[in-house]
Amino acid sequence: MQFDPVLVSDWLTLTARHSPDKIALVSKGQRLTYRQVDEKSTNLASALVLTGFKKGDRVAICLDNSPEAVISIYGILKAGGVFTVIDPKSPWPVINSIIADSRARLLITARRKLYEGDGPQFPTADSQLIIVDGYKSSPRHYPKALIFEGLTEKLDASIALPCLLENDLACLIYTSGSTGKPKGIICTHHNMVTAARSIIQYLGNTKDDIVLDVLPLSFDYGLYQVLMCFMFGGTVILESSFAYVQDILAAIDKEKVTGFPLIPSISAMLLKLKKFPAAQLKSLRYITNTGAAWPVSHICHFRQFLPQVELYSMYGLSECKRVSYLPPELIDIDPDSVGIPMPNLEVAIVDGRGNPVPAGKPGQLIVRGPTVMQGYWRDKKLTKKVFRPGRYPEERWLQTGDVFRQDENGLLYYVGRRDRQIKSFGHRINLSEIERVIAGFDGLTEVAAIPVPDEIGGEVVGVLVVAKKEKKITKDQIKQFCRQYLEPYKVPRQVWLVESLPKTGHGKIDYKKLVNSLKTLEKGPETGQKKTTAIRSGGENRRRFKGLDDH
Known part of the structure; x- marks a missing residue:
């Protein structure tokens, strides 16, 4: 046997x-x-x-x-x-x-x-x-x-x-x-094999599948496309990125690709084309999305242009690879849901004391199963913090830190994050890291990093900096400094030089007030003038927030 x-x-x-x-593999002309x-x-x-x-x-x-x-x-x-x-x-x-x-x-x-x-x-x-x-x-x-x-x-x-x-x-x-x-x-090995096997199971992969992978192998979503293909005996078309859209579309058509894993920024790029490339995508059997919430508007357009293609809206995190998927037959009924737990994984939604919450009520999502990581490398303290122990080692629960709700039918809905992490173009970014790096720039007294809505990436990094009075600092200097110490996707897209930052009663930066004041600024001078007098860039009053200082 x-x-x-x-x-x-x-x-x-x-x-x-x-x-x-x-x-097995098509890449770099090989x-x-x-x-x-x-x-x-x-x-x-x-x-x-x-x-x-x-x-x-x-x-x-x-x-x-x-x-x-x-x-x-x-x-x-x-x-x-x-x-x-x-x-x-x-x-x-x-x-x-x-x-x-x-x-x-x-x-x-x-x-x-x-x-x-x-x-x-x-x-x-x-x-x-x-x-x-x-x-x-x-x-x-x-x-x-x-x-x-x-x-x-x-x-x-x-x-x-x-x-x-x-x-x-x-x-x-x-x-x-x-x-x-x-x-x-x-x-x-057990974590990775069981995760790949569960995903293969719900996607229904066979040796006839040809999967396009434009996601970096440093991103577990991209890495697992290769691992899965080699398990079910398919073919993976491995590209460096989705930057050259027409070349990728030509490859999909030429290789008769059946599986296309994407993130929202990719679907946004496709939808921005003058004409949606339905003819070049006719070979597709399925499309998956994770890394960030798939906008319902994107889902509806893809259903309109590619009615024969199965769409999988999914949720996962690197600590356990994948958590849930929405069965394609429900995509038209509940497009804002990320579905049900994947095979061989158990989930629960709990309150601050760890007790299950009623259907429809928000709480923290916790998960358990063989796909959950062993812990964090050389960080026992953080490992202990994210795990909730059970009666025996394998019963422990991973606390995701994400807020969810579950309806009476068992469908999961993503509500938001409990900390200061954002998802930008499928990458997880912690705003505290951005602040820590920029604080190393000589001549600054305060730094605040905030999420800024972006049509393609979902969210991007924006920073507000307060300089010493004797220092003349430009936004380009800040960006150049960031490029030396941060990955490209973490470099702030927008920079504001401000006179001061709002504070809480404890003297800490009031991020909620800061974000709200910037939202007010976006509405224009009539409604936001008094609340945003501290928001200036290069000595020039700015009356609009959207698109400001894009790079």
Whole structure:
């Protein structure tokens, strides 16, 4: 009797055994079969073991969506390692903070990335750099660096790879936390396989599915498209982004894509086109959305233009991958709902004391099940804070920090956030982190970061800064400073230089009053003039908020 694999990497090997010559991955002009991906990742694993790589060692992958990134993930897992994918657009201070926190022994990145900023800083003397670029020689400044292409070539001798258990660590997913500091979410093979299997189950994926993935592999939503495809034996079309819309649409048409995972900013871009590309999307079987709430207006337009396509509005968080999905047959009835719990996951909505609330009443969403993370890497205090213990270890509940309500039919509705995190273009951003970074700019006395509504991204970052009287600071200087220390999606879209910030009775910044005053400003001078005299930029009174200082 044959049982399903329990390791992420074993699913690739199983699919390669059943369908060796089937195209597994289309990316960067390459079309790789399952046999090729499996063999290259095994060769990489063997080469890593030969360098002294040990079970449990961490590896940071800082690459664009590419065949090399996928091969790296599976090679690391086969070698018994733990991978973390970092967005290559991130500045080196962010990358190095993750390398340091994870204590990564290896960094896999492109040669061109090494010449941006200060470059990598390794936490240990035995840390190693692996370069992806097609050249056969190491860069002059990194003479001991290994070349990726050579590591994926077949070795003359067979190398014994470590034996793994399903509860061994597989991945660290870094995301902003309640403190604004990136935190590593610990995922075992069991966590990842059960999550992927549950999603495959409700999407009804088969080996005939061809999935387009334009989402970064550093984003768990993008990462799982590859993991799932390799489990059900489909084909993944891996693109770097959705920036070149017409090229992506051409790829969907050419490759006969059946599955299209997106976020609201992508659906907004499609709806902004002069003519909705229904003809180029005719091969689609389903579209999924998560990362941020899918606007009902987007859903209605997609139903109008693509009536034959199943639409899945979903909710999830990196700490447990996915929580719920709205069955497609309910999308017209309850388009503002994120549906029901996915298979193999239990949810509850509770009040501040942890007691269940009645149907229709808002409360905090808590979840339990095998897809829930093990905890936060090297942060026992935060791990203890987010988990509510049960009678035994596996009964513990993850407190999501998100406010939900559930109707009498069991459908879930997202209400809002309990802390200062926002979702921008599918990315989770903590406004406290933005404030902490900008506070390092010389000459500022106060900083306040706020969410600003955005038609495409849902919300973007806006900041108000108070400068010392003798300092002349411009909004462009603030933005340039942010680009040095923040990922691109965290850089404020709008900056205001103000004379003061509203305070609470305890002397703290009154964010509620601040946001309300900016909403008043948006209405124009007649209703907002008296309440917004402190809102100025470059010495010029501003009478409108929307679109101000966009970059």
